[in-house]
Amino acid sequence: MKYDASVEIDIVKATSSKIDSVDFENLKFGHIFTDHMMSCDYEDGEWKTPSIKPYGPISLEPSAKVFHYGQAVFEGMKAYKDEEDKIWLFRPDENLKRINRSSERMAIPAFPAEYFYPALEELLKLEKNWIKKGFGNSLYIRPFVIATEAGVLASPGSRYKFMIICSPAKSYYTGKVRVKFSEKYSRAADGGVGFAKAAGNYGAQFFPTNLAKEEGFQQIIWTDANSHEFLEEAGTMNIFFRINDTLVTAPISDRILDGVTRKSILSLAEENNVSAEVRRVPVKEIIAAAKDGSLKEIFGTGTAAVINPIQGFGHQGETFELPNIEDSYAKLFKDKLMKIQYNLEEDPFGWRYLVKE
Ligand SMILES: Cc1ncc(COP(=O)(O)O)c(C=O)c1O
Structure with a gap:
């Protein structure tokens, strides 16, 4: 879990926040996303500078390999806030290891810990108001990787996008x-x-x-x-x-x-x-x-x-x-x-x- 804290991250902040329009008491799981997202491209055999920018649509060619050959993996983790406003993750090393195991199986390049932790932490600091205090409240974090290379030849792509999006969550009772x-x-x-x-x-x-x-x-x-x-x-x-x-x-x-x-x-x-x-x-x-x-x-x-x-x-x-x-x-x-x-x-x-x- 040690990483180089000097890693560069491009940050573009949202000009306004959607947070005031969200009813935190009645959240449906995974429906609302926070103001920012993290994105990092893999090109020419390496992961480029990670960026954090306003949450929004991304543009991909219709021939992007993810649409045809399903080269896509994801994770699910959560951030919690304690009574002193400190933000905690739970065993994030397990999620990073697992997404990289999933990636390996899908012929996707591994994402480095030196990028994952600083980028995730910067994102969470920007979204700290979205993490509500109280037992059961959390921010669901969805890292994922997709093959973005254009072309319909059935072979692994050489371009990928690693992204993290976040969605506020309440402890939910699923009924019987x-x-x-x-x-x-x-x-x-x-x-x-x-x-x-x-x-x-x-x-x-x-x-x-x-x-x-x-x-x-x-x-x-x-x-x-x-x-x-x-x-x-x-x-x-x-x-x-x-x-x-x-x-x-x-x-x-x-x-x-x-x-x-x-x-x-x-x-x-x-x-x-x-x-x-x-x-x-x-x-x-x-x-x-x-x-x-x-x-x-x-x-x-x-x-x-x-x-x-x-x-x-x-x-x-x-x-x-x-x-x-x-x-x-x-x-x-x-x-x-x-x-x-x-x-x-x-x-x-x-x-x-x-x-x-
Ligand atoms: C198929 C499957 N099994 C089990 C789990 C539970 O895993 P975890 O406890 O890491 O969320 C998940 C969710 O990630 C899953 O998708």
Whole structure:
């Protein structure tokens, strides 16, 4: 996380701010963007000077490779403000490492840490009024990279754009989520790109998710592509099952995204003496546990909602409801994680990253 603070960044400030027109009490996730964006071009084999400028449309040729071959990767992270107006990031090194792993898989050049941290911090300082104090308020940060080179030859581009845009967010309660265990469609396969935050992984989920919605489910829990017998992850969340008092989650593989929230929950479980098993999760085991009452909770973990409790699930025409329990692990770990993120509790893991003024 060390970088050369002298890195040059071109900054053009917006002449006016949209902030007064925003209803921060009623934010819909990911709909409103702040006044500025960061942009950095890759040309002639190197990343050029990063710039921060007013948020707005960008111009690309219709033949830009991103439109034809889907060379696009992204990240999702958040900034938080504490009671003393200090701005914090949560494990940003994990997001940088992950976007560069995603990029490598999509034949996109890596983005250097020496540019990432100063550019992100300058952007956040400009947008500090958009980060509201209060438990649950945050600024969602979306870094992404696209291939901008013009030309429809199916080969990797030699020009790319790395950008960061930001959207104010409130802690949101997604309501009672019911999920369908996938029986036919797959999100990822061995040797594929499931571990990468490649744009196409998400677009490919929309159609099967729409079908699941028609059946009354909000999301799909993806199973392994070969047998559909093992539960892997949800569309934008890793997934945990609580059987009696043990948490179980699938191991990271080239089909599953290495979620920052997932690995943080595993560390918190260890710290709090909650037993956690990282192993394959057979559909049959979860159905048997739902039937005999030992399945206490299912929850998804991800940056956007932190922890999303799941109320019920469906599989092969059968539906199962989960009990409402008092001492829920979802609630316990969400609270513990958020208190670290908002600088309300000690951070024994060194996860918080202060954005210096
Ligand atoms: C497919 C997928 N799984 C899991 C996650 C959760 O990852 P994280 O906790 O890093 O947000 C995400 C979101 O980034 C995702 O897109």
